[in-house]
Amino acid sequence: MYQDTIAAISTPIGEGGIGIVRLSGTEARPIAQRLFPKPLADRRLVYGHITDPENGEVVDEVLVAYMEAPHTYTREDIVEIDCHGGPLPLQRILELTLRYGARLANPGEFTLRAFLNGRIDLAQAESVLDVVQAKTQASLRLAVQGLAGKLSEPIKEVRGDLMEILAYLTARIDFPEDEVEEQDISEPLQKAQLTLQDLIANADAGIVYRQGVRTAIVGRPNVGKSSLLNRLLRQSRAIVTTTPGTTRDTLEEVVNLKGVPFLLIDTAGIIDSRDEVEVLAVERSRKAIEQADFVLFVLDSSEPLTDSDKQLIDLLAEKTVLVAANKCDLPPQAENNELPWPQVWTSALTGEGLTDLENGMVNSVLGGRVITSDTSLVTNPRHKEALLRAKEHLDQAQTAIAESLPDDFVTIDLTAALNALGEITGETVTEELLETIFSQFCIGK
Ligand SMILES: Nc1nc2c(ncn2[C@@H]2O[C@H](COP(=O)(O)OP(=O)(O)OP(=O)(O)O)[C@@H](O)[C@H]2O)c(=O)[nH]1
Numbered sequence: 257m258y259q260d261t262i263a264a265i266s267t268p269i270g271e272g273g274i275g276i277v278r279l280s281g282t283e284a285r286p287i288a289q290r291l292f293p294k295p296l297a298d299r300r301l302v303y304g305h306i307t308d309p310e311n312g313e314v315v316d317e318v319l320v321a322y323m324e325a326p327h328t329y330t331r332e333d334i335v336e337i338d339c340h341g342g343p344l345p346l347q348r349i350l351e352l353t354l355r356y357g358a359r360l361a362n363p364g365e366f367t368l369r370a371f372l373n374g375r376i377d378l379a380q381a382e383s384v385l386d387v388v389q390a391k392t393q394a395s396l397r398l399a400v401q402g403l404a405g406k407l408s409e410p411i412k413e414v415r416g417d418l419m420e421i422l423a424y425l426t427a428r429i430d431f432p433e434d435e436v437e438e439q440d441i442s443e444p445l446q447k448a449q450l451t452l453q454d455l456i457a458n459a460d461a462g463i464v465y466r467q468g469v470r471t472a473i474v475g476r477p478n479v480g481k482s483s484l485l486n487r488l489l490r491q492s493r494a495i496v497t498t499t500p501g502t503t504r505d506t507l508e509e510v511v512n513l514k515g516v517p518f519l520l521i522d523t524a525g526i527i528d529s530r531d532e533v534e535v536l537a538v539e540r541s542r543k544a545i546e547q548a549d550f551v552l553f554v555l556d557s558s559e560p561l562t563d564s565d566k567q568l569i570d571l572l573a574e575k576t577v578l579v580a581a582n583k584c585d586l587p588p589q590a591e592n593n594e595l596p597w598p599q600v601w602t603s604a605l606t607g608e609g610l611t612d613l614e615n616g617m618v619n620s621v622l623g624g625r626v627i628t629s630d631t632s633l634v635t636n637p638r639h640k641e642a643l644l645r646a647k648e649h650l651d652q653a654q655t656a657i658a659e660s661l662p663d664d665f666v667t668i669d670l671t672a673a674l675n676a677l678g679e680i681t682g683e684t685v686t687e688e689l690l691e692t693i694f695s696q697f698c699i700g701k
Pocket residue numbers: 475476477478479480481482483484495496497498499500501502503504523524525582583584585586602603604605606
């Protein structure tokens with residue numbers, strides 16, 4: 257089924273120093289040799305020229321590497337043609353490989369083959385994309401650990417333990433009591449529950465590292481939202497003036513705070529308004545709040561709370577919020593302290609409190625969890641969801657045991673838990689799920 261040979265341009269579109277056309281499959285080498293007649297040896301880089309066999313025209317000067325199966329990215333024969341990194345040489349070489357029998361690869365198909373041929377599991381395959389898309393050093397480190405199979409290890413261990421319990425219960429159902437030696441299953445089950453619980457507890461932090469945090473900076477006009485954004489970015493990105501209503505268009509910038517990628521969204525100050533442009537701007541701010549994972553609510557600490565502030569507070573009810581009581585260089589107003597969220601004092605003017613602000617933001621989104629350099633975390637919402645399902649089934653199995661229900665009740669839940677875990681590592685996975693996962697890759701990966 258996966259015997260056809262695929263080809264794709266594996267480097268980004270555009271101009272670059274080099275570009276790579278990659279081939280994978282049993283015909284990879286014969287196809288390459290049609291365009292590149294010099295002998296290819298396993299894992300040798302050979303210098304020469306790609307020529308069009310039809311007219312003998314030289315297409316580009318190249319280096320060609322042949323890697324023999326099974327010790328390759330896909331576990332199939334692979335040929336990589338390094339040519340000059342321009343759209344034309346890459347396109348011409350790709351076309352020639354297609355002319356001589358290769359098929360254009362689907363998105364992520366090289367990695368899909370690595371999975372289907374058993375070189376990596378599904379979680380590792382997904383980590384490939386995380387490595388490519390990593391936003392900070394910390395997210396890269398977690399992705400590389402995932403690629404190395406660090407996340408899959410505990411999951412495979414739990415699956416192994418559950419399979420043993422299941423085998424024992426099945427034997428007990430199939431054979432008369434006295435033929436199967438009594439075993440305690442509650443304890444190994446509890447161990448599995450704890451492992452899953454640990455993974456789930458840290459998953460939100462992991463997801464934050466992988467995906468970043470959409471952060472809306474909101475507050476009424478003129479409190480210093482844009483000034484704080486500039487401080488966090490350490491550059492004058494947003495326009496700051498003494499006139500309320502300066503920011504009208506939403507502005508987005510990424511900043512890395514302690515390895516956590518924050519996508520900062522500066523919004524227009526919210527105030528009731530009849531001016532048409534301002535009404536639009538306010539609408540955009542509301543949307544920004546709705547879509548945000550996290551809200552930085554900026555107040556002017558030198559003034560009492562106004563109706564606009566209170567109106568905003570109502571919009572923030574369901575959100576994770578950090579309050580920045582800004583303009584703390586001016587004489588304070590005591591009554592600002594009654595808000596139901598953590599608060600830091602800042603001055604965008606002097607820079608005071610900026611470290612507190614950054615720490616506060618990181619703590620708010622990581623829930624105070626400390627991530628050491630060798631922690632490996634669940635970083636993918638799909639994995640977290642499957643873990644939650646698996647955990648729920650284990651809880652039910654444990655209840656069935658406690659209530660001395662017949663073994664079948666336990667085995668049904670154990671099987672369901674096994675399947676849920678198998679969706680993470682790929683032992684139990686549907687065509688649709690594979691399709692969804694690999695369609696996120698680009699062609700050539
Ligand atoms: N004293 C003092 N002034 C500040 C501070 N932060 C901002 N300002 C001043 O407040 C005014 C408004 O700042 P902006 O950053 O434009 O405020 P904003 O919330 O983005 O305003 P809009 O875009 O109009 O909603 C400017 O004159 C800033 O220099 C601060 O911490 N202390």
